[in-house]
Amino acid sequence: MSQTTVDTLVIGAGPTGLGAAKRLNQLNQGTWLLVDAGKEAGGLASTDVTEEGFLFDVGGHVIFSHYQYFDDAMAEALPKAGDWYEHQRVSYVRSKQTWVPYPYQNNISVLPVEDQVKCIEGMIDAAEERVRAKDAPKTFDEWILRQMGEGLADLFMRPYNYKVWAVPTTMMQCKWLGERVAAPSLKLVVSNTLNKKVAGGWGPNATFKFPAHGGTGGIWKAVAATLPQEKLQFNKYIEKVDAEAHTVSLSDGSTIKYKHLVSTMGLDYMIDNIKLPASVNHGQLKTAVKDGLIFSSTHVIGIGIRGVLPPRIGDKCWLYFPEDDSPFYRATVFSNYSPNNCPQADKKLATLQYADPSKGKPSSEAKEGPYWSLMMEVSESHLKPVDAQTILAETIQGCINTELIKPDDEIVSTYHRKFTPGYPTPSLGRDAALATLLPALEKFDIYSRGRFGSWKYEVGNQDHSYMLGVEAVNRALFGTPETTLLNPDWVNGRRNHEMRLTPAN
Numbered sequence: 001m002s003q004t005t006v007d008t009l010v011i012g013a014g015p016t017g018l019g020a021a022k023r024l025n026q027l028n029q030g031t032w033l034l035v036d037a038g039k040e041a042g043g044l045a046s047t048d049v050t051e052e053g054f055l056f057d058v059g060g061h062v063i064f065s066h067y068q069y070f071d072d073a074m075a076e077a078l079p080k081a082g083d084w085y086e087h088q089r090v091s092y093v094r095s096k097q098t099w100v101p102y103p104y105q106n107n108i109s110v111l112p113v114e115d116q117v118k119c120i121e122g123m124i125d126a127a128e129e130r131v132r133a134k135d136a137p138k139t140f141d142e143w144i145l146r147q148m149g150e151g152l153a154d155l156f157m158r159p160y161n162y163k164v165w166a167v168p169t170t171m172m173q174c175k176w177l178g179e180r181v182a183a184p185s186l187k188l189v190v191s192n193t194l195n196k197k198v199a200g201g202w203g204p205n206a207t208f209k210f211p212a213h214g215g216t217g218g219i220w221k222a223v224a225a226t227l228p229q230e231k232l233q234f235n236k237y238i239e240k241v242d243a244e245a246h247t248v249s250l251s252d253g254s255t256i257k258y259k260h261l262v263s264t265m266g267l268d269y270m271i272d273n274i275k276l277p278a279s280v281n282h283g284q285l286k287t288a289v290k291d292g293l294i295f296s297s298t299h300v301i302g303i304g305i306r307g308v309l310p311p312r313i314g315d316k317c318w319l320y321f322p323e324d325d326s327p328f329y330r331a332t333v334f335s336n337y338s339p340n341n342c343p344q345a346d347k348k349l350a351t352l353q354y355a356d357p358s359k360g361k362p363s364s365e366a367k368e369g370p371y372w373s374l375m376m377e378v379s380e381s382h383l384k385p386v387d388a389q390t391i392l393a394e395t396i397q398g399c400i401n402t403e404l405i406k407p408d409d410e411i412v413s414t415y416h417r418k419f420t421p422g423y424p425t426p427s428l429g430r431d432a433a434l435a436t437l438l439p440a441l442e443k444f445d446i447y448s449r450g451r452f453g454s455w456k457y458e459v460g461n462q463d464h465s466y467m468l469g470v471e472a473v474n475r476a477l478f479g480t481p482e483t484t485l486l487n488p489d490w491v492n493g494r495r496n497h498e499m500r501l502t503p504a505n
């Protein structure tokens, strides 16, 4: 079977792999190739379209860029003003049958008085504990208690984070939160509560951009289109990596030889499928994976609804759900991001069901819109199983329970897909595992990077992932230290504008 030889091989056409490819293309030094098992670019930042024409991302994807180099790539890929919509960040927490503006702690004035008291008492205890404590908190749970106290922990932080991560906060570390996160201001909370004030936390100009067409996946297809197409190969599945020989074997029987490998495959998959020389303790690497690399799966459930967007939804963007009246932790009003995320109003669609199926069987006649849509995320782990057969129905019921939709709303499209893995868990053993695994691979010129390539949630968003790829190339080719991988807190605390996409530097 055929063998190709390149200087740099990139595995994966998600944001990390595309970041690596953009940098290789910009530098124009040596030969390179990118391969992906999928049929197109995007990875977990892709978008599906239902039969009826509703778009759904892999959960709520919003860009909060920390990097000029990333912004340059966005502007190059989608350069026209009409390529993007700009939105105010409007976010709430559903709590005690009401919508509490985010951040929760600054708006507890909308909660029942007994809950306000619990929150404030907890914050006073937490402030005292911060003065008393000699050591830094070790678990996420200790961190929550020390920052916010028992009241906010029990009303929001613990139940919400269990729904997100599918493991209790006691099983998570807290270094990933960074040193910058300040405890909420007790004075502000008390003053807002006594003055019955509600205030958003994003500031007056907090906006975000979303692509007009093709959802989040549209961004990454556009980025891929700026690269030389002959260097991007899809439907190519990597089965094995031979560390010493510097080759990968593909499922079609071919092999690729490289000098440097930037891999965005899961780090666990890499360790399972790599051939290492006898001098390397492979068993120790497998143990590090088992002890430290934990993930949860994400179910994405979408519904398309006939009707005008109800005023109770208005300009809401994304909403958090800590309570157990819904299986999801987050809902996104996806039709608010772009009108093209839904079919146009003149498209005729039949009603599949009333939100509450006990309302009867709807007519099968296809009728016009308008339409709007909701996208929900549900986590799953061995500690928090999800029944794939019933989760769609449970999610729709959860939408009714939380007043997102009404029982007689007409549902015209549904979507459900499970993504494994979805979230890299900042487990107690993660950092020790990464400290063993990543350098062991780098000895063989393998740079495992990306959301699951380097397993760091705090630098696992699209902008970070893209830059992990860019910086991996700089490291492989020039030995430049990587800031995103090694200093998440630093890159997250500033605007990083040292590198630009054009002119080349």
Ligand SMILES: Cc1cc2nc3c(=O)[nH]c(=O)nc-3n(C[C@H](O)[C@H](O)[C@H](O)COP(=O)(O)OP(=O)(O)OC[C@H]3O[C@@H](n4cnc5c(N)ncnc54)[C@H](O)[C@@H]3O)c2cc1C
Pocket: 011, 012, 013, 014, 015, 016, 017, 018, 035, 036, 037, 038, 042, 043, 044, 045, 058, 059, 060, 061, 062, 063, 064, 236, 237, 238, 239, 264, 265, 266, 298, 377, 419, 422, 423, 449, 450, 451, 452, 453, 460, 461, 462, 463, 465
């Ligand atoms: C539920 C959810 C919500 C999110 N919300 C946000 C958000 O609001 N904002 C934000 O910026 N980011 C968000 N993200 C993160 C964003 O999706 C990631 O940053 C990004 O997709 C990670 O890029 P990546 O390239 O590292 O990995 P991936 O996107 O996973 O890409 C990896 C690629 O490698 C390929 N691959 C894997 N194994 C092989 C193999 N053996 N052979 C060949 N190819 C292989 C895959 O096909 C895939 O295309 C979210 C992610 C999820 C899951």
